[in-house]
Amino acid sequence: MxxxxxxxxxxxxxxxxxxxxxxxxxxxxxxxxxxxxxxxxxxxxxxxxxxxxxxxxxxxxxxxxxxxxxxxxxxxxxxxxxxxxxxxxxxxxxxxxxxxxxxxxxxxxxxxxxxxxxxxxxxxxxxxxxxxxxxxxxxxxxxxxxxxxxxxxxxxxxxxxxxxxxxxxxxxxxxxxxxxxxxxxxxxxxxxxxxxxxxxxxxxxxxxxxxxxxxxxxxxxxxxxxxxxxxxxxxxxxxxxxxxxxxxxxxxxxxxxxxxxxxxxxxxxxxxxxxxxxxxxxxxxxxxxxxxxxxxxxxxxxxxxxxxxxxxxxxxxxxxxxxxxxxxxxxTLLYLELALIPLLVLLVRDGRRWLLASPARLAGTNAWWAALAVGFLKDTGIIAVGLLWLARAVVRGAFLTRRGEWSFAALLAEARVAFVTLGPGVLYLLLRAMHGSRPYQPHLENFLATEVWAQATRGVLEQFGFLWLPALAGAWLLMRRRACWQLIVAGVLFGGMWLFHLVEEPRWVGLARFNLLLLPAVLVLAWEGLGALLHRRTVALVALLLLLGGNAWLSPVDRAGQRAIWGGSGERWYDYTDCLEHLRKLKPDARLAIANLSHSYGIGMTLQRLDWWADLANLPVADPADAPATLRAALEMAARGNFDFVIFRWDGTPPIAADHRHAGYVRLRDFPSRGGTLTAFARGPGATPLPAR
Structure with a gap:
């Protein structure tokens, strides 16, 4: 050649x-x-x-x-x-x-x-x-x-x-x-x-x-x-x-x-x-x-x-x-849990291999790489992989015992699986515990509280929407085919993470972000149910359109892109950007005060985003149960601090007059959103009130 x-x-x-x-x-x-x-x-x-x-x-x-x-x-x-x-x-x-x-x-x-x-x-x-x-x-x-x-x-x-x-x-x-x-x-x-x-x-x-x-x-x-x-x-x-x-x-x-x-x-x-x-x-x-x-x-x-x-x-x-x-x-939120979903879906989908394959045949598969990567993305991913590894240990142990194949070499090979999939996660949790980060504090009394169980059940039914229908069909198809191993993996993941979060502090039970770890099991079952329809194109098309329409109807995000107060979270979205852009046009060197906020991070990061490094102060909340009283106290404090604008946060529609004035401040403009309203107040007699958007 x-x-x-x-x-x-x-x-x-x-x-x-x-x-x-x-x-x-x-x-x-x-x-x-x-x-x-x-x-x-x-x-x-x-x-x-x-x-x-x-x-x-x-x-x-x-x-x-x-x-x-x-x-x-x-x-x-x-x-x-x-x-x-x-x-x-x-x-x-x-x-x-x-x-x-x-x-x-x-x-x-x-x-x-x-x-x-x-x-x-x-x-x-x-x-x-x-x-x-x-x-x-x-x-x-x-x-x-x-x-x-x-x-x-x-x-x-x-x-x-x-x-x-x-x-x-x-x-x-x-x-x-x-x-x-x-x-x-x-x-x-x-x-x-x-x-x-x-x-x-x-x-x-x-x-x-x-x-x-x-x-x-x-x-x-x-x-x-x-x-x-x-x-x-x-x-x-x-x-x-x-x-x-x-x-x-x-x-x-x-x-x-x-x-x-x-x-x-x-x-x-x-x-x-x-x-x-x-x-x-x-x-x-x-x-x-x-x-x-x-x-x-x-x-x-x-x-x-x-x-x-x-x-x-x-x-x-x-x-x-x-x-x-x-x-x-x-x-469209930076929550670290969402990145776990594709990997856990791969792991559940490859459930038979995960439970039964020898370490040599498991290495390099989708399940292998998914299991080793999950723990690096979020701490709760370590718990999920730990539960699935325990399921593998039980099944493989019973399998090797029944066939009389236990040996030091077999034990060493299984130890390698544990080291690869759990080693870094266990190391991280150990270092984190020594460092003093927030520990997991179980509330075992939740097991006896029927309202906590109802709250957890309500959460998954609401948050997963119509996905439950094809998921139930997929579970029935797997049982009919006697594909029990995939059902076991899905059940261990769903049940284990359900119980893990059930004993959280009661107010966090059913939180949508925590329930994301339950979603992979339901997704795999639903995909199995939908896949059975693909040989009949018209039926599959109708089913997918109905599922898409039903999920869109239940979505907490409306057609304007605003999120509802949903999923057990206290998150409320406000139009900080529009409010700050408007105030910057009025006075680029303004001194700003924000009120009725226990923390300023939402508006603070928006100031950075706009490249407006304004002087900003967060005024204390005078009475969390009485917003008008908090407003009066905030305006008086802002007047003493010589602030140009005060931005007051409301949980709903402002219960004040359109021409509200106090302590030298006049109501300038409202910025309503689905989560509540921001009201801007301007200092000085020359401030002219503007109509709400």
Whole structure:
């Protein structure tokens, strides 16, 4: 064979090269496109193109890089070793080298055990038709568009989850200030790309030796270890003031770090003025939540029955899932739980393999990768995987006992499964407990409270909407086929997480955000029920349209994009942006006071978003039960403080006169919304009241 023919054989085919160029174009468009929401289209299509570019021989490199990124972001880039609770007595350094070294060794062992084989999901997503992926992305952007850009709510926990993102963002800015570290990081990524393309060019042949394969796998392992070692240097690049800051200390172990770091990177690449500290837009901060729903749709439509069905049926099915009331409500909020749903769906869908497969046959499957990744995204994901691992331990133990196959080797193999799927999660929970983050406090008396059981039942019935109908049909079909293993996994996940949250503080029982962990079991059963209709296209079309319409009717998000007070949460959305933009036009150097708010984070982040660094004070609430009395006290206090405007929050319609005046302030304008009303008051006799919108 000539040299030229060998070179051509090692080159990727023309279609693959063109896909690579399309991927590069999607990345460039994500970075440079001027609008924020359109960037999501390039993000979604870019994921599909990446699955097509990464060929089978290169996927081990991609999977090793993924496992490395998971561990590095949670334990190494996040300065866990700087926790005050982990320092040795008498230590003077902010970051502990001993703790970081222990984490590095643990991470190296974990990545080596975890990164074996690539999930079949990658090849199946790559096989999807491009028009299906593009249309699914556009449909999802359409149903999310209006609530996507809503201001941060008053009440609720979105701001607390955003704090984790902000910490990662601040740490990222510190790393960007060290050029050598960024250069080494880019070199490490370049080495991974070279290694992947080198593996992809090594087409399998009868002459391929086992020794050559071992050398290539060893090179991938060394590359992953170098990445972990580089990430382990990060805490010594952060200033001591950053590590000692009370805000950063509070947040560094509050949630696992992988998802906040991903959101921060999406934010950095999407901003016009990277590094200035001004938010690009709330919609960009919420990309990871919408992205989770996008991936959930791909997980469903890549299944063989749906992949071969008419595209309109696949798209309607994915859209019906996106419009499930709790999914539609949370898809445009930065709540970390939503990212768990696609992975847990994969795990439940592959329930038989998860329970029965030997460790060797389980490694590298969809269930394997889903189980090991869940714990890095949210602490409650560790509980979910722990429950499913217990189910596997019981079933596998009974299986091996009945067949008389127990041995030290079998026990060691099962221990590896536990180490890969639960090891990092248990380590995180241990470090978090030592750090002193909010502990889980069970209220066992809830088991005897019938009103708590009723509250929990009401929550799942309301939040999952009409999804229960195909889910019941799917459960019946599985029982009819005697597919008991998948039902066991679904039942363990649903029942275990139900009981876990049932003994929470009673006011949080039935909270929609907590019930998201119950959703994967119901989704898998519903998808089974809907899939049985695909051979009858007209029946399937009618059923999907009815499901879509019913879920849209029950959605807590109205046609104007405003969310209801829903799901057991106290979140209320106000038009902070419109209010502040109006006041800035009237007086750009104004001093602002806000009143009847127990915290200012919603309006505070909106000021940052608008790049208006106004002097803002949060006035104390005089009487939580008497809003008019609180208003009078707030206006009097604002007059003494010489504030130009007072923004008062109401839970409903303001119970005051249209020309209300007090303490030198006049009612200027109302900004009503579904959650309540903001009323702006202006100081001085020259202030002219304006009509409400």
């Amino acid at each position: 000539s040299t030229s023919s060998v070179a051509k054989a090692n080159q990727p085919p023309p279609t693959e090269r063109s896909t690579g160029w399309w991927l590069a174009a999607a990345v460039a468009a994500y970075v440079f496109w001027p609008g924020s929401v359109p960037k999501f289209f390039f993000l979604g299509v870019g994921l599909w193109l990446a699955c097509r570019v990464v060929r089978a021989q290169a996927r081990p490199v991609a999977c090793a890089g993924f496992a490395t990124a998971l561990f590095a972001t949670t334990f190494l880039l996040t300065p866990v070793c700087a926790s005050r609770a982990l320092r040795l007595p008498g230590a003077t350094e902010a970051a502990s080298p001993l703790v970081q070294l222990a984490l590095l060794v643990f991470g190296g062992l974990w990545v080596r055990a975890a990164a074996v084989g690539a999930p079949p999901l990658l090849a199946r997503v790559a096989a999807l038709r491009g028009r299906v992926v593009c249309l699914w992305t556009l449909l999802l952007m359409g149903v999310c568009f209006l609530p996507w850009m809503a201001d941060i709510a008053y009440g609720g926990d979105e701001h607390y989850h955003l704090k984790a993102l902000v910490v990662s963002h601040l740490l990222d800015l510190e790393l960007l200030g060290h050029g050598w570290f960024i250069a080494l990081g880019l070199a490490w990524l370049g080495a991974g790309i070279w290694l992947a393309t080198r593996r992809a060019s090594d087409e399998p042949s009868p002459s391929s030796s086992p020794e050559g394969n071992r050398l290539r796998l060893r090179a991938v392992g060394i590359w992953a270890a170098v990445g972990l070692a580089l990430a382990a240097c990060a805490p010594w690049l952060y200033p001591a003031a950053v590590l000692e800051d009370a805000f950063n200390q509070d947040r560094m172990l509050r949630y696992p770090g992988s998802q906040p770091w991903l959101s921060a990177w999406l934010w950095e690449f999407a901003r016009d003025n990277a590094g200035s500290g001004v938010l690009f837009g709330f919609e960009v901060l919420r990309f990871s939540s919408v992205f989770a729903v996008f991936v959930l749709g791909l997980v469903f439509v890549q299944e063989s029955r749906w992949r071969t069905a008419a595209p309109v049926l696949s798209l309607l099915g994915a859209l019906a899932v996106a419009m499930v009331p709790t999914v539609h409500y949370h898809s």
